[in-house]
Amino acid sequence: MRKTGIKKLLPLLLCTLPMASVQALTLEVQMELPQMKVAEYHAPYVAMWLQGQDKRQLTNLALWYDHEMKNDEGQQWLKDIRQWWRRSGRSLSLPVDGITGATRTAGHHTLQFDDKQFAFSSLPAGEYQFFIEAVREVGGRELLSIPVTLPFEKAQTFKASGNNELGQVQLVVMP
Amino acid sequence: MKFTLSTLLLTSLALTLPFTSQAHRAWIVPAATVLSAEDPWVTFDAAVSNDIFHADHAPYRLNMVEVLAPQGGEVKLQNESTGKYRSTFDLQLSQQGTYKVFSASSGLRARWVDAEGKRQGWPKRGQQADVNDFATAVPKDAKDLSVSQGSRRIETFVTAGSPTTEVFAPTNQGLELVPVTHPNDLFAGETAQFKLLIDGEAAVAAKVMVLAGGMRYRNSQDEIETTTDDQGLFTISWPKAGMYWLSASYKDNKANAPATERTGSYTASFEVLPQ
Numbered sequence: 001m002r003k004t005g006i007k008k009l010l011p012l013l014l015c016t017l018p019m020a021s022v023q024a025l026t027l028e029v030q031m032e033l034p035q036m037k038v039a040e041y042h043a044p045y046v047a048m049w050l051q052g053q054d055k056r057q058l059t060n061l062a063l064w065y066d067h068e069m070k071n072d073e074g075q076q077w078l079k080d081i082r083q084w085w086r087r088s089g090r091s092l093s094l095p096v097d098g099i100t101g102a103t104r105t106a107g108h109h110t111l112q113f114d115d116k117q118f119a120f121s122s123l124p125a126g127e128y129q130f131f132i133e134a135v136r137e138v139g140g141r142e143l144l145s146i147p148v149t150l151p152f153e154k155a156q157t158f159k160a161s162g163n164n165e166l167g168q169v170q171l172v173v174m175p
Numbered sequence: 176m177k178f179t180l181s182t183l184l185l186t187s188l189a190l191t192l193p194f195t196s197q198a199h200r201a202w203i204v205p206a207a208t209v210l211s212a213e214d215p216w217v218t219f220d221a222a223v224s225n226d227i228f229h230a231d232h233a234p235y236r237l238n239m240v241e242v243l244a245p246q247g248g249e250v251k252l253q254n255e256s257t258g259k260y261r262s263t264f265d266l267q268l269s270q271q272g273t274y275k276v277f278s279a280s281s282g283l284r285a286r287w288v289d290a291e292g293k294r295q296g297w298p299k300r301g302q303q304a305d306v307n308d309f310a311t312a313v314p315k316d317a318k319d320l321s322v323s324q325g326s327r328r329i330e331t332f333v334t335a336g337s338p339t340t341e342v343f344a345p346t347n348q349g350l351e352l353v354p355v356t357h358p359n360d361l362f363a364g365e366t367a368q369f370k371l372l373i374d375g376e377a378a379v380a381a382k383v384m385v386l387a388g389g390m391r392y393r394n395s396q397d398e399i400e401t402t403t404d405d406q407g408l409f410t411i412s413w414p415k416a417g418m419y420w421l422s423a424s425y426k427d428n429k430a431n432a433p434a435t436e437r438t439g440s441y442t443a444s445f446e447v448l449p450q
Binding site (some may be wrong): 009072073075076077079082083085086090091143173 | 206208209211212213215226228334336337338360362449
């Protein structure tokens, strides 16, 4: 948890620096996949994306699934990340470069998404939602959303908390 | 005895008659309607039953079941099997997009009362009417003669990848559904709109009834009923996620001679997903 604490302070520190604009805009997601007391545990499929009021305005951030299975068998269950599949997945050509990763097991995970790759600063100003959706084989599914306003102008931390498949989720804006 | 007879009749007539009894409901239901990955497989059940999606009465025969693929071309039913209460088959979706799985039939039917006061019908059970035989098969002076042109269609839809709309193109024959809302993009709490056509034109004032599956586990039918407007349109608000059965019927007197009545029956299975 020490690590998280420092990360939380970091954006504040950056804001105080006169040369903050040199620092590239970064979105950091700190998230927890809860420990499950189950006989059969499979690491969940997870998708994260940023979606505008206009639902077509959508930036995929991360997609964790069994992308290395033979014959792409892992793709068979992508439809179960149901809202992501509806909003984006079904119209993508898989695997998607730059966002695809292996599944991760229970615990805390931190990811950073930089403006260079995801071009947040070129998105139209307005209200957006950050979504994180997790679905676990022989388990449950959970979707969390965090409203955010673009452009990201100041350091901010947003929090959301899941009930079953997701634990604490923090979205840290580091302009 | 009664049960045996009705079972036999239903089994043999399900496809040859324009309509089955209202009490018995025919359906083709996929195990999944939204699929990811390359060349996914889907398995289907097809039956005629009272309780929607509980195969407890008679199998739905597969000999007239056809598949329309997103980009056209033949899609074969695989691993076909017809059991006591249901038929099953598989499809491999080698094209990305939306498939229509359907069975459609239409035909003339005449009913009258003969000189001895007995009910008569044409064509005979299990036979398809040929309009050229009408003049010889049906007496000119038949009493209480009614001649109907009936159509019957049973459908369901499945989508691999992104939904497409090519298979919605109507044949302009019989009662058909043209989706406004994509049938593989239905979610609880949302409203879907569809259009009904009769022989290619808006089917006005058609009766529509929607039933949620799982009827065995509730004490009421909980049907949703509506009627098409003057453009043939109707909307359904999905109360919860699940598999639904939609049935529509239409009747008018705009039939081609020798028919005096035009009827249409349309049923479909739709999956509604949770948000």
